[in-house]
Amino acid sequence: MTKRERTAIERDEQSGSREMNNQREIMDETYLGNGKEGGDNDLWTEGQGDRDDLWAGENDEGMYESESDESEYSIGDGSESDFSDCRRIREEVRKEQKALDEELDEEIKKSLLKYKNKAEEFDSDSDYYGSYNSEDETDEDIAYAEPPKFKKQTKVNEVFNMNTAGKDIKWVPGLIFGDKSQIKATVRNFSIESGRPLRYLVDDKQRIQVACAKGCPFKMWISYIQIRDCWQIKTVNDVHNCIYHYSNKLVTVKYLVDVYGNKIRRNPSWKLKEMQEEFKKVLKVEVCEAKCCRVRQMALSGVQEEMKKHYAGLRKFAGEILRSNKNNTVKITTTRVNEEDAPHFQRFYVCYDQLKKAWKEGCRPIIGLDGCFLKTVCGGQLLSAVGRDGNNSMFPIAMAVVETESYASWSWFLHLLIEGLFQFFFLFIPIINIFLIILSKTDAHT
Template identity: 60%
Template sequence: MVRTRSGVEVRTIQEPNDEEEIVIEDDDAGIEDEVDENATTGEETTDNLYNVILYYGGHFVHVPFQSYTSNVRKLYKRIDLEKLSIDDLKKLFSGPVGEYDSLYFRTPELKIYLLNAESKPIIIELGKECGNNIVLYVYHVIVPTDESDIEREYSDEDSESDRGFYPNSEESDEDFCYANPPPGYDKMKYVDEVFNMHTPAKDIKFKVGQIFGCKKDFKEAVRSSSMETGRPYQYAHDDLKRVQVVCAHGCPFKMWLGYDKDKDRWQIKSIINDHNCVWNHKNKLVTTKYLVEVFGDRIRKNPNWKLCDMQEEFKRVLKVDVCDAKCSRVRKAALSGVVEKMAEHYAKLRKFGGEILRSNRQNTVKISTTRLQEGDVSRFRRIYICYAALKKAWKDECRPVLGLDGCFLKTVTGGQLLSAVGRDGNNCIMPIAMAVVESENYDSWKWFLELLIADLDLEDGHRKTLISDQQKGLDKAIKELLPQVEHRFCTRHLGANLKGKYPSGAVTDAFWRASTATHPQAFKSAMKELASVSKGAFEKMNQLDPAVWSKAYFKTHSKTDSTENNISECFNSWILKARYMPLIDMLIEIHDMINKSA
């Protein structure tokens, strides 16, 4: 068997048998009993005369491969194809063929065309490329006589060529066009059972006759089986009536699914259930859409999920490798439409605030909005919440200490949560107030402190203590609004910043001795030790007032000598899960957590 440049396969004459007839005739046109490797007659023709090889007595089949089922053919020499009409050609070829309707030809892309006035220039051009040699087919359609024939024979209604199956023309002859199924092709036992979509992936087994409610169910089963077994399945053909599944290049596995119009169902028609491929982690069936369906919610909750972590999770859960580009597309697709959903979500915020005030008029809820331009719809900017019970508890029962801190929200919209956390008589945390703002800066901290001062009656901060990190703008806002308050810096953050610049263990030890010193003389001794170890570290810490970071200079009215802002850090860690939720859901979750801990 050889393949011409026109994309057709020309077989040498085989020995006659009971099923085939080799027609050898001698007429004016001439008949040859062999065709050489270039599909020619052994002699050159003029530019306008063509040698035509006519196959007849069969029909096209498309499983297991696209082929013409008959080897019976006749060779016509020196045919003036350009001058003869289609009707003239039919009359010329009607001698051995008898009555028939149409002639067909195939292109190098394995596409089948009806020979008519419009397609005639195509076949002439192909003939010139092949040395003025042309192959035509008489198409006799075979229709099954009963349902049992569906598995044994394939009509044009039941199966169609998978025209995109072979991507190039360099395949070996053995991979092409069998008139009969290839050696080793055994029909599986026919079943008539409905596939259970709840079947675990490891137990999925495809069978001839298996029924699927829709094509989507079949594709889901193929994808699950592909990921579980590591078979790189892909769809060689997929249209409204049929689907063809193949495996890796060179793997003999083939599976055909067809649509049964009478019974409105999809059914597996045939399977070559042999594999010679190895496990492959690159799976084309794991599409961007599928990954969004599986991991979309997780990505929306954590839009900053790193691509490398995403790839590792995909491989752990799905047993597939996903490239960086596809991971980026998955994240982009998962986050698309979030803005519209968030707009609907934030539109309910005023109703949420109204419910808080309705439940207790002493609660405080403040919502700040902004507009990009005059006349634009207002947009959410900030919200502040302080519950009446927490206000009263802090005033009556807690130490006059507040920890101030901010933490990032883990949602698509971003933002930060500012909080004021108190310390009760047992040194346990008590959340007092919280606010969601666009970012940590002087303006947002000032807005938060103004509302907090009004709720807790802090006035100028006399005999009150605030503990915080060195947040942007917070120190300036405190000095303006609470000039008499005792303001302490968290020494854990101070020590971490100092260690980052001066990593010596001696510097760290001297710093902590100075921070925990209980009287001024001990503090001065520790600072001298720090100066002897690192002059730069000493100058950096000497720029700060000792009253903000050393116990030796703390005031006693707060009844606590804590040098760290652990109460705020504990609160931020406590609400970590809630910080991944949309705004209203987060506020409700924190409200419920506070109620349960009370």
């Protein structure tokens, strides 16, 4: 391209830019309402038409073409080099615009993220302080410190010593327990003495998970090792941020019976208030009156069950009495409601040979008879025969436990007594009958 042609192209570009500026000024004045009176609409229509003609041929490469190829707004002479220059300029403008758009998008995203974080912090703070209600929470739900980071510990692979005090127990990975009962006893002792409200989240045949109050980071996993037939602590986070609790769900009725059962049996009339004070003073736990009542009932029911079991061994006791002295007298009678039922205890009589001989040789020929209630769970009556020795004191001769004090029971007891004391006992049968008649009339009168 020669210098003359380049000068002509620049002149055409300058003339084209001037025409474009004039058209824009006309359109701006028309849009802003700066035209003459009565001619605003005409100016806007004319300017809009010129602008449409001006920008009518915009194609994908950024060139502007009019409807005719010989438009006065065409740039250059239409050669291939002119088109390549225009494309290059258009590409550069597009790249610069794209870079500016990307920078703007980044700034907008950063600003939105910043405001979003501030909004989330505000929302979390408002939920924490605005929705808090102390009445909705219990002592088990309160934690006052941030949970510390968990530190991995090495396994010790040691067998736990059951004689360790609850306050001295250290939970470490690898600690071995013989069976499940040892684990639960150890967890209960630690919970009571340390005031930690431990609870079981998982409790089955293969694993146990122990946790503390809600919000406390303490967690412990214990698994069953089938090869060694034992239980071992796998993981533990032995850190607490909970407060001391006086209510403990691990303090069950059975546990209290095991600890205070003997004391309750020695004092069955122990008041519930005194029992509550004892539990709070010694165990540092609060127990309601209903639970104390169940503890007393279970402790006393154990005594009653033991007494019933004693009657099952009554025949062994009778056999031992006869084995020690064959001249002793022992009689046991039983009864059945139905023929296929097991025998139930009815009456028991015992008279020792040495007592019989001592009464005949050293006591006055007087026999006193009496009966009393047996205030036990099994009930019944105790019949006894006593004499008077040389010091005018009572001397036991024989005794019997019967179902009730009646004509039949007294008759059975007196016949056995006379038969054991006297050789010619049949001579005393009329006297026995007279006594029984008087006794029956006395009972009918009362």
